[in-house]
Amino acid sequence: MMRNKLRFSTILAIFGCCVMLTSCFNKSSNKKSRTTGWKYNDPKNEYIYDFQNYSSQEPGPGLVAIEGGTFTMGATMDNVYYEWDNSPRQVTISSFFIDETEVSNIDYLEYIYWLSKIYGSNSTEVLTALPDTMVWFQSMAYNEPLVEVYFRHPAYRDYPVVGVSWLKANKFALWRSDRVNENLLIEAGVISYDPNQNRDNNFSTDAYLAGVYNATMANGIKQNNGNTRNARMEDGIILPKYRLPTEAEWEYAALGLIGNTTDERIVDRRAYPWYSDGLRSDYKDHMGQFAANFRRGKGDYMGIAGGLNDGADFPAPVKSFWPNDFGLYNMAGNVSEWVADAYRPLSFEDFSDQNPYRGNKFTKYVIDSTTGKYAIDSTGNLIKVPVTQNEISERKNFRDSYGINHNDGDYKSTIQNDWNNKTQGQDTYTNQMYEYGKTTLISDRSRVYKGGSWADGPYYLSPSVRRFLEEDQSSSTIGFRCAMNMIRPAAGR
Numbered sequence: 001m002m003r004n005k006l007r008f009s010t011i012l013a014i015f016g017c018c019v020m021l022t023s024c025f026n027k028s029s030n031k032k033s034r035t036t037g038w039k040y041n042d043p044k045n046e047y048i049y050d051f052q053n054y055s056s057q058e059p060g061p062g063l064v065a066i067e068g069g070t071f072t073m074g075a076t077m078d079n080v081y082y083e084w085d086n087s088p089r090q091v092t093i094s095s096f097f098i099d100e101t102e103v104s105n106i107d108y109l110e111y112i113y114w115l116s117k118i119y120g121s122n123s124t125e126v127l128t129a130l131p132d133t134m135v136w137f138q139s140m141a142y143n144e145p146l147v148e149v150y151f152r153h154p155a156y157r158d159y160p161v162v163g164v165s166w167l168k169a170n171k172f173a174l175w176r177s178d179r180v181n182e183n184l185l186i187e188a189g190v191i192s193y194d195p196n197q198n199r200d201n202n203f204s205t206d207a208y209l210a211g212v213y214n215a216t217m218a219n220g221i222k223q224n225n226g227n228t229r230n231a232r233m234e235d236g237i238i239l240p241k242y243r244l245p246t247e248a249e250w251e252y253a254a255l256g257l258i259g260n261t262t263d264e265r266i267v268d269r270r271a272y273p274w275y276s277d278g279l280r281s282d283y284k285d286h287m288g289q290f291a292a293n294f295r296r297g298k299g300d301y302m303g304i305a306g307g308l309n310d311g312a313d314f315p316a317p318v319k320s321f322w323p324n325d326f327g328l329y330n331m332a333g334n335v336s337e338w339v340a341d342a343y344r345p346l347s348f349e350d351f352s353d354q355n356p357y358r359g360n361k362f363t364k365y366v367i368d369s370t371t372g373k374y375a376i377d378s379t380g381n382l383i384k385v386p387v388t389q390n391e392i393s394e395r396k397n398f399r400d401s402y403g404i405n406h407n408d409g410d411y412k413s414t415i416q417n418d419w420n421n422k423t424q425g426q427d428t429y430t431n432q433m434y435e436y437g438k439t440t441l442i443s444d445r446s447r448v449y450k451g452g453s454w455a456d457g458p459y460y461l462s463p464s465v466r467r468f469l470e471e472d473q474s475s476s477t478i479g480f481r482c483a484m485n486m487i488r489p490a491a492g493r
Contacts, residue, residue, distance in 0.1 A: 115129055132474045135163040177242045207380060210382060294452050
């Protein structure tokens with residue numbers, strides 16, 4: 001008797017849930033506009049927007065969600081070179097996504113394979129995208145085997161890709177965005193895979209949304225009037241673009257302070273991505289083992305045979321050692337990583353205290369005067385040009401489309417009276433202030449990279465330390481990982 005009562009109660013509960021779900025569905029499908037009172041998704045009123053339910057953004061492949069918040073960005077230890085370019089300051093970082101690991105050789109090989117298929121194996125697109133394997137050469141060291149095998153041999157498949165410049169890393173991120181969104185649309189049944197994509201007709205997220213790329217439609221998006229259409233951003237299928245993280249985002253993610261808070265207070269500032277001022281693990285099962293891949297001292301890159309410290313004389317696999325409290329691997333050591341920012345010393349006072357970033361170039365898409373549609377380049381991507389001064393003359397949120405040298409190298413930041421604001425280019429302004437190649441190596445093309453590498457000493461393992469390199473140069477010690485905007489903000493209370 002008791003068993004029958006329990007069974008009946010279970011059935012009743014399930015029935016109740018079904019009724020609730022049906023009710024919720026009907027409420028969603030019959031939802032009215034609170035602006036006009038017209039019903040959404042009503043086939044009798046075709047001009048009413050198709051209302052789409054949306055719960056939350058799914059992380060793109062390889063990404064980990066990072067809950068945003070406030071933290072003290074900047075130096076956590078004395079600068080041994082007396083470069084006062086990183087004074088501590090309080091900033092807020094919005095929630096975002098970032099790669100769990102550094103981009104690996106197999107990840108980048110997938111990119112090269114796709115370029116070879118679309119543009120040809122000997123095309124300019126492939127040759128300019130390839131990593132510079134000669135970064136392994138050294139005048140007084142025997143590293144020739146790495147030049148030949150590090151990038152392509154399957155033994156190094158899960159090792160971080162190196163020899164990739166900042167410019168190449170950004171192009172990889174855009175390519176990755178397009179492949180992820182193409183796959184999402186195929187899995188959703190909106191489009192079909194097109195094996196005949198070519199140089200000027202291949203899937204680009206921007207071109208697809210603009211109606212320039214003619215994708216092979218599968219089921220499409222079914223409308224309430226029975227017709228089908230291409231997906232739109234409003235449908236919630238397409239993800240934001242992959243990109244390089246900003247310096248502030250990278251530093252915030254590396255510190256992993258989510259595991260270092262009590263009652264909305266950060267208990268102690270961390271010097272490293274782990275909760276210790278030392279370099280060895282204090283976990284019981286790994287007591288005394290090094291927490292990262294770095295150079296322990298002059299001539300000591302991996303330790304002594306039979307008792308290796310980090311076991312890697314060069315980079316280690318991307319999932320080596322232990323993740324930080326955000327679940328991210330190798331945010332200190334292994335390889336340093338490119339971030340999006342242009343480098344400037346002593347520029348923190350000009351930064352926004354919310355999502356600080358230096359490097360904006362505000363652009364717009366070009367309209368083809370013949371077709372009236374967005375123009376595409378020879379690779380099938382939409383063409384962008386800088387926003388003109390006439391278009392922003394009345395704006396208050398920004399006054400120049402070129403923000404890299406804002407208040408530090410532009411016309412407005414000089415106290416000299418011999419700068420010509422009308423005839424000189426943006427780079428010329430910066431060069432007059434910094435005299436690139438004469439008194440400094442800083443230019444508008446200098447980009448920040450963060451984190452220590454396999455060849456660096458302990459000082460560089462601190463996430464706060466910042467260095468720079470020209471955006472078209474590369475190194476055997478620098479790799480990268482990608483980030484993505486989180487669309488939905490943190491829930492309010």
